[in-house]
Amino acid sequence: MADWRHRIVIVGGGSAGISVAARLRRAGQRDVVVIDPSGTHYYQPLWTLVGGGLAPAHSSARPQASVVPKGVTWVRQAAVGVDPDTREVTLDDGSAVGYEYLVLCPGIQLDWGAIPGLEPTLGLAGVSSNYRYDLAPATWRYIKGLRSGAAVFTMPSGPIKCGGAPQKIAYLAADYWREQGVLDKIDVHLVLPTPTVFGVREFARVLDGVVRRYGIRVHFRSELVEVDADARKARIAGPEAESVLEYDLLHVVPPQSAPDWVKRSALAGPDGYVEIDRHTLRHVRHPEVFALGDAGSSPNSKTGAAVRKQAPVVAANLLDAMAGRPPSARYDGYASCPLTTSRRSMLLAEFDYSMTPTPSIPFIDTIRERRDMWYLKRYGLPALYWNLMLRGRA
Numbered sequence: 001m002a003d004w005r006h007r008i009v010i011v012g013g014g015s016a017g018i019s020v021a022a023r024l025r026r027a028g029q030r031d032v033v034v035i036d037p038s039g040t041h042y043y044q045p046l047w048t049l050v051g052g053g054l055a056p057a058h059s060s061a062r063p064q065a066s067v068v069p070k071g072v073t074w075v076r077q078a079a080v081g082v083d084p085d086t087r088e089v090t091l092d093d094g095s096a097v098g099y100e101y102l103v104l105c106p107g108i109q110l111d112w113g114a115i116p117g118l119e120p121t122l123g124l125a126g127v128s129s130n131y132r133y134d135l136a137p138a139t140w141r142y143i144k145g146l147r148s149g150a151a152v153f154t155m156p157s158g159p160i161k162c163g164g165a166p167q168k169i170a171y172l173a174a175d176y177w178r179e180q181g182v183l184d185k186i187d188v189h190l191v192l193p194t195p196t197v198f199g200v201r202e203f204a205r206v207l208d209g210v211v212r213r214y215g216i217r218v219h220f221r222s223e224l225v226e227v228d229a230d231a232r233k234a235r236i237a238g239p240e241a242e243s244v245l246e247y248d249l250l251h252v253v254p255p256q257s258a259p260d261w262v263k264r265s266a267l268a269g270p271d272g273y274v275e276i277d278r279h280t281l282r283h284v285r286h287p288e289v290f291a292l293g294d295a296g297s298s299p300n301s302k303t304g305a306a307v308r309k310q311a312p313v314v315a316a317n318l319l320d321a322m323a324g325r326p327p328s329a330r331y332d333g334y335a336s337c338p339l340t341t342s343r344r345s346m347l348l349a350e351f352d353y354s355m356t357p358t359p360s361i362p363f364i365d366t367i368r369e370r371r372d373m374w375y376l377k378r379y380g381l382p383a384l385y386w387n388l389m390l391r392g393r394a
Helices: 015-026 044-051 136-145 165-180 201-214 304-322 371-387
Strands: 004-011 032-035 040-042 061-063 073-075 079-083 088-091 096-104 149-154 186-191 217-219 223-228 233-237 242-246 249-251 289-291 335-340 346-351
Touching: 004 015, 015 032, 015 304, 032 096, 044 136, 044 165, 044 335, 044 371, 096 304, 136 165, 136 249, 149 165, 149 233, 149 242, 165 186, 165 201, 165 249, 165 335, 201 346, 289 304, 304 335, 335 371, 346 371
Parallel strands: 004 032, 004 096, 032 073, 096 289, 149 186, 149 249, 186 217
Antiparallel strands: 040 061, 079 088, 088 096, 223 233, 233 242, 335 346
């Protein structure tokens, strides 16, 4: 039996949950609950620039209380289970919250332990990752301190949030070393599980040129499988055999998956993510449930830009469901990946389910490296996020 029951319950207070909550409040919904344990809200796309020495970490963080929309009830606890039959979300203190309608957006799980030897050395001995707030500054310390040797940047197979981040930091680091006159003394390796540097042909052509410019050796169809911190060696599984790369700097992006409690739930699909229709974002078996963001099964790139397009779809279709109408809004798989290719240029990769470029800025050729796009990344997108997206206005 639920300890409380509410009209709309949103699990997750990140970009997806806050954006949907704001839109529902603006639409006049009074009984909206957000469940999230974190006291701090992060603009995570900035962490790449933190790791590259181009932004302070604190500028990516604000108190969670400052972004929760007025009139929304914030339950500062973690969800640990959901039962769609009783329509209840179980919290980490053993209590339960009942719902009429549920929006699931708890984010993605970083599986650090899936790579043997990695977790104990994070933040030590040249090993770091921009996928954690506390580690991104360490990435910059290691980049700044390296004057010769080997630098390895890795990406795991499977879905991850911000699929461009594993290579963006490699380009920022290589450009810094070029500016310092030491790039020719550093062997830069980029380990990718994919057969090409990017999944959209038009953008891959540009990035191939970036890789050549910095002299980066790309290991395609490969991924990190073990770290030997004492010997400073990274074991890489490739298409034919395993190899070992020695490193002085190792930037790791961990394997990622749906949260364990989501995987165990009746709402999960075969891949563990919340099983939703890719266009309506409504659950395929439970019509009172919606999902968006990184925990949903829709086959889009998991980016903040995708959430920005998904949030109005979820809000509109949830309101339709409450009114007894069929879903009226559709998500086309739009995602955007702002790829920093140097310390002063960026490539804005926009695409949808068809994996073809879908540029959204008129009169500007975004299928090339641009200085103005770098300013968009550093200043424009954070302003859009804090002032418009989280308030349900963009």
